[in-house]
Amino acid sequence: MSLASSGSRYRIGRILGISVYLHSSWFIIFALISYSLATQFTAQHPAWRPMQHWTLGILASVLFFVSVLVHELGHSMVALRCRLPVNSITLFVFGGLSEIGREPENAKQEFVIALAGPVTSFLLAGLFFAASRLTISSEMAGSLFGWLAEMNFILAAFNLAPGFPLDGGRIFRSIAWGITGDFNRATTLAAHAGQWVSYAMIAWGIVQAVRGDPVGGIWLAFIGWFLLSAARESLTHINMCGSLEGLRASDVMITDVPVISGGMTLEEYAQEVVRTGRRFHNVSVSGQIAGVVSLHAVQQIPRSEWGMTSVQAVMQPWGRIHWASPSEPAVAVLKRMQGEGISLMPVMHGSQWVGTITRDSIMGGAETNPRVSGADNGQRS
Secondary structure: OOOEEEOOEEEEEEEOOEEEEEEHHHHHHHHHHHHHHHHHHHHHOOOOOHHHHHHHHHHHHHHHHHHHHHHHHHHHHHHHHOOOOEEEEEEEOOEEEEEEOOOOOOHHHHHHHHHHHHHHHHHHHHHHHHHHHHOOOOHHHHHHHHHHHHHHHHHHHHHOOOOOOOHHHHHHHHHHHHHHOOHHHHHHHHHHHHHHHHHHHHHHHHHHHHOOOHHHHHHHHHHHHHHHHHHHHHHHHHHHHHHOOOOEHHHHOEOOOOEEEOOOEHHHHHHHHHHHOOOEEEEEEOOEEEEEEEHHHHHOOOHHHHHHOEHHHHOEEHHHOOOEOOOOEHHHHHHHHHHHOOOEEEEEEOOEEEEEEEHHHHHHHHHOOHHHHHHHHHHHO
16 A cells, blocks of 8 residues: 555555545544544443553544445445546545546436445445344454444434535435426535535534533534535535636636746745745746746745755646636636646647636636626616
C-alpha cells in the first residue's frame, strides 16, 4: 500500500481503478473511535487485559472504516455500470465520499446509485450479525462482530434520511426529478429537505447535550451543521447555474491575464502577486506561452525552496491543461472545473489562447448576466 499526499488527502491505493484517499481529518476520528471503543470494551469486559481492550478497539475502528469504504464502493460500482466516471473515494471525518465525474443522466440512474450504498451497508450488517452468532463462543470475536453489525445498520439507516446530500436526499431528488422532469428543481427541493433534516439534527444534538450526553450531543449537532453547509452549497450552485443561463465561455473569460517569465523564481513571483494582486499568470518560455501558474501552485512548495525553484518548474504546461472553447456553455465549464477540482481553465480557439476562466470570473459573469438581470427587473416591476 502506498501513501502519497495530495493536498489534505493521502492516497492509499486503487480499487477497481478508483483512487482511494484518506482525508487528514480521518486520522482524528480514527483515533477518537479507537479510544472510545477501548474505553467501552473496558467497561463491558473488565476481566480482559488492557492489551485486549485496545487491540479490539483499534481492530473494530479499522473494520468500521473498511465498511465505509465498501459502502462507497457500492455507489461507485453502480455508477461505473451506468458508464459514469468515478474519480476517487475519500474517507474523512464524517464517513466517505465517492467523487463521481458528472451527474447521472436520468432519475433512474440517480436512484440506483444512491440506493446502492445503504443496501451495501445493510448487507454488511447482516453478514457481521451472522458472524457474531457463529462466534458466540468467543467473547472477543462476538463483541467485535456484534458492534460492526450495529454500526453498519446505523450507517445505512442514517444515510437514508431524506436530506441532501445524504443518500436518502439523493433518492428523494431522483423521485422528484422523475416526477417533475427538472433536475435543478429536484435538487432545490432535496436541498431544502436537507436543511430541515440538518436543523432537526442540530436541535436534537443540543437536547442530548443538555440531558447529560455532551459528547454525543455535540457530535450530532456538528454533523447536522456539516450537512446544513452542504445543503446550502447545493442551493448556491443551483442558483449559480441559473444565473449563467445563456452565457458562453467567451462571456465569462478574462483576456488581460499578465505574462511572466518561466525563469522567475517563486520568491520573485510571490512578490509580484503581492504587488499586483493578480493570483494567476500565463508563463512565457522562449518567447512562447507555455503554461499557467497560480498562487495556489506556489503554496504547495515549501517556503524554504522558493528562492531556488523557478515558475516553470511548478506551472501547468499547456499540453496537460483542460481547456474550454469560446462557445462552450458557461454552466458546462463550471461543472467541469468543479468535477476536476481546478480553479482556472484557459479558453482556446484552435491552438490560440484567447482567455482564461476563473471561478471569480464565472461569478462576475453570473452577477452581470443581462438575461437574468432583465428577468429579475421584469419581475420586480
